[in-house]
Amino acid sequence: MVLASPDDPAPTPVGLVRLLIDDESGRLFCVPRTGGRPGVDLPTITVTDGDTATALNRLTRAVFGQACATTLMGFVRNTVPEGVEYEWPSPVAHFTVHRPASSGALPALDGVWLHPVSDADQLSERHWWPLVAVDHDAATAMCDDLLIAWGLWLDDVDRDRDRIVGSATDALVLGLDSPGLRELAGLEIGVDWGDIDNLVLQAAVELHLPRPTNELALRAELERHARQVLRGEEAPGALTAWAHRRVGHEGPRGLLALVRLDDEYAMLEEVPGYWEIPDRPEQVSALDEVVRSAAAAIVAGETDLSRFMPDRWRDIPRPGASADA
Incomplete structure (x- = not known):
């Protein structure tokens, strides 16, 4: 099983550590496989005594000539029945793939640069290949x-x-x-x-994911809508409309501002010939900008959006909320 996971450290025990180095064109740095096996592979080192950090440090020194900060890209997890003859830890062993934390570092040892598209025939049978082939x-x-x-x-x-x-x-x-x-x-x-x-x-x-909860689901949905607003794939009002449906006036206090911003959009709705707002386009545009700022705060990790609460709603308690809530 191959898992893309940036959550460091990877699960233990770890049998091998690999280093993925790519250049601006997306080519991967590869070296001859060890043990007389044909073909090439990512620079690799065996983990001894269960010390992954030391093995990774040794690998970066061997490749770059000095220690280099890295980030976890993902790992391969092998599972075998206990009692089966196997050279790695059993019943579970992990084989991690890391990449340099900063781009531009060049290897100090001989190797070849292969592109995952044009040279896929040389790399696609490697266990770590799905980490490269998948759209992250x-x-x-x-x-x-x-x-x-x-x-x-x-x-x-x-x-x-x-x-x-x-x-x-x-x-x-x-x-x-x-x-x-x-x-x-x-x-x-x-x-x-x-x-x-x-x-x-x-x-x-x-899949190395956190325990699913409604709270995590809500945050994931929130961040998705926020990113879509910032990319221009979704109108700002779509984010607040989602908040009104999913969160509501009695939802988490930190998200209530989005619900009230949706109330503001509702107050700007017109009925031609009956109810018209002369400067409606300007008011909607200003409201859109506030929502875009809130979306940027969400993507940046903010959980309390109270600073985006429209002034008219600041001192009005939530429906059903107690005085000290």
């Missing part, structure tokens, strides 16, 4: 889809079996894979909800 932006978005579907399911917000099956199937098509994910993609009608709960939790662990 698409994989990140797909993981968000899974967390949303799974979080809504587990917290009884939306027990949508079709969404569970569809998101798992889409993830497999994209290149994500795990035993639990395959079972979710093949769910049959009538499967007990408790069994689905267990499969969801199993797949989350296998």
Whole structure:
């Protein structure tokens, strides 16, 4: 199983550490395989005594001539039955792929530069290949889809079996894979909800994802809409309309500003010939800019958006909120 995961450190035990170095054109730096095996591979070192950090330090020194900061790109996870003769830790062993934290560092040893498209025939059988072949932006978005579907399911917000099956199937098509994910993609009608709960939790662990919750699902949806607003793929009002539907006036205090901003849009609705606002375009444009600023704050990681609350709503308590809430 191959997992794209930036969450360092990777799960243990680790058998091998690899270093992925690419240039501006996307070519990968490769060296001859060891042990007399034909072909090339990423620079690799064996982890001894379970000390991944020391092995990675030795590898970067060997490749660059000095220690180099790295980030985790992902890992391969091999699972074998206990008792089977196997040169790596069992029943589970991990083989990590790291990349230099800063671009521009050039290797100090001999090797070849191969492009993952034109030279795929030389690299596509390597276990780490899916980490290069997969669209990482698409994989990140797909993981968000899974967390949303799974979080809504587990917290009884939306027990949508079709969404569970569809998101798992889409993830497999994209290149994500795990035993639990395959079972979710093949769910049959009538499967007990408790069994689905267990499969969801199993797949989350296998894919190195956090435990799905409605709170995580809400955040993932929020950040997705915010990014779409900033990229111009979604109107600012679509973000606030989503907040009104998904969060509501009694939702988390930190997101209430988005709901009230949607109330502001509603107050600017016109009825031609009956209710018209002379400077409506200017007011809508100003409101759009506030929402875009809120979207930028969301993408930057802010969780309390109270500073974007329209003035008219600042001192009005939430419906159903207690005086000290």
